[in-house]
Amino acid sequence: MPGAGRAAIRTATQDESGKGSLAQIPKPVDAGSVERVVLHVDLDQFIVAVELLRHPELRGRPVLVGGSGDPKQRGVVAGASYEAREFGVRSGTPLRTAAARCPEAVFLPADRETYLAASADVMAALREVGGVLEVAGWDEAFMLVDTEDAELTARSVQRHVRERTALACSVGIGDNKLRAKLASGLAKPAGVFRLDMSNWVEVMAHRPPEALWGVGAKTAKKLAARGIATVGDLARTAMADLAGEFGPNIGPWLVALAHGYDSTPVTDEPYQARSHGREVTFQQDLRDDAEMRSEITRLSHVVADDLAAEDVLARRVVVKVRDSRFATHTHGVSLPAPTRDAEAIDGAAQKALGRFPLDRPVRLLGVRAEIARAAPEPADR
Numbered sequence: 001m002p003g004a005g006r007a008a009i010r011t012a013t014q015d016e017s018g019k020g021s022l023a024q025i026p027k028p029v030d031a032g033s034v035e036r037v038v039l040h041v042d043l044d045q046f047i048v049a050v051e052l053l054r055h056p057e058l059r060g061r062p063v064l065v066g067g068s069g070d071p072k073q074r075g076v077v078a079g080a081s082y083e084a085r086e087f088g089v090r091s092g093t094p095l096r097t098a099a100a101r102c103p104e105a106v107f108l109p110a111d112r113e114t115y116l117a118a119s120a121d122v123m124a125a126l127r128e129v130g131g132v133l134e135v136a137g138w139d140e141a142f143m144l145v146d147t148e149d150a151e152l153t154a155r156s157v158q159r160h161v162r163e164r165t166a167l168a169c170s171v172g173i174g175d176n177k178l179r180a181k182l183a184s185g186l187a188k189p190a191g192v193f194r195l196d197m198s199n200w201v202e203v204m205a206h207r208p209p210e211a212l213w214g215v216g217a218k219t220a221k222k223l224a225a226r227g228i229a230t231v232g233d234l235a236r237t238a239m240a241d242l243a244g245e246f247g248p249n250i251g252p253w254l255v256a257l258a259h260g261y262d263s264t265p266v267t268d269e270p271y272q273a274r275s276h277g278r279e280v281t282f283q284q285d286l287r288d289d290a291e292m293r294s295e296i297t298r299l300s301h302v303v304a305d306d307l308a309a310e311d312v313l314a315r316r317v318v319v320k321v322r323d324s325r326f327a328t329h330t331h332g333v334s335l336p337a338p339t340r341d342a343e344a345i346d347g348a349a350q351k352a353l354g355r356f357p358l359d360r361p362v363r364l365l366g367v368r369a370e371i372a373r374a375a376p377e378p379a380d381r
Contacts, residue, residue: 037150038177038180039173043167046115046138047079050115062086062105063081063083075094075281077098134269140184170190170192205230207231208229214257242255276306276368304345315338318352319331321362338372
């Protein structure tokens with residue numbers, strides 16, 4: 001691995017000419033003191049942080065980003081500052097609900113292209129560090145590094161990202177990707193936390209199963225029905241006991257997860273999303289079936305263009321419907337063969353839409369294409 005036998009981190013310094021350069025942390029005297037760790041770098045309140053670079057006068061105030069930036073319009077929050085989160089506003093909260101909960105909030109319109117550009121800058125900065133970098137999304141990445149001081153390395157990564165981009169991040173240190181991912185959440189905001197085999201039970205055993213990366217509300221509810229209320233309870237459960245309800249793969253996987261096991265490697269293969277989707281929240285509820293189908297066709301064609309831009313194929317199409325009472329449901333249809341043909345995607349989406357009763361006005365419609373080359377998620381992550 002690149003950087004083996006040395007501290008795999010470089011920080012910004014000045015060379016003799018006064019120009020920025022990269023200097024490695026001194027090599028360890030004893031190569032035996034070097035350990036290989038996984039870092040999970042997670043940008044803090046990423047979307048809001050990017051906006052604050054443009055609007056520094058808003059620092060310290062509750063800021064919400066989403067839709068057109070008008071809380072009177074329908075839409076959902078895409079990013080919330082920590083100050084806004086204190087009022088119970090999170091990503092996905094309807095803008096009108098957010099305005100009611102946090103009347104002092106400043107609303108800003110979402111700017112996807114700016115966030116993508118900022119993300120690219122962060123990932124470029126992380127590549128300068130060395131080691132193996134796995135981009136996991138707009139605002140997060142895994143790093144496999146060799147270092148004689150993992151916490152010093154994590155702090156150096158934070159400093160390097162801030163110097164290059166003016167953005168703050170939290171860094172989790174782990175002995176695998178699962179533990180590193182959970183550790184970064186415990187490090188927020190702008191902190192460093194280490195979670196490995198030595199402190200796993202102490203840190204995680206008392207937490208609910210949904211604290212595990214990969215366990216969602218549906219799975220947690222099923223586990224609770226079996227009397228499994230904590231990660232410790234799940235870890236003490238026999239794998240065979242869960243295989244019947246969750247399947248021969250997912251059942252044992254859930255128990256292994258509770259022990260902190262994760263054999264997934266950190267890879268520098270280019271990041272590929274599991275799906276591409278588009279959705280729209282209507283300012284006035286749709287009641288006419290023809291209007292709904294027309295909107296599904298429009299969204300299907302946009303998704304097809306997204307697939308073409310990424311040079312990927314879809315294997316399944318999922319339609320999301322949210323009605324006037326905020327009840328949200330999905331139906332999916334598998335494609336006969338992987339494709340990005342707009343007509344084929346639209347046909348599958350129309351078939352999926354036909355599975356909904358549509359007996360209430362529709363507030364939101366969405367079309368999502370699941371990528372053929374991406375492995376399905378193991379649970380309701």
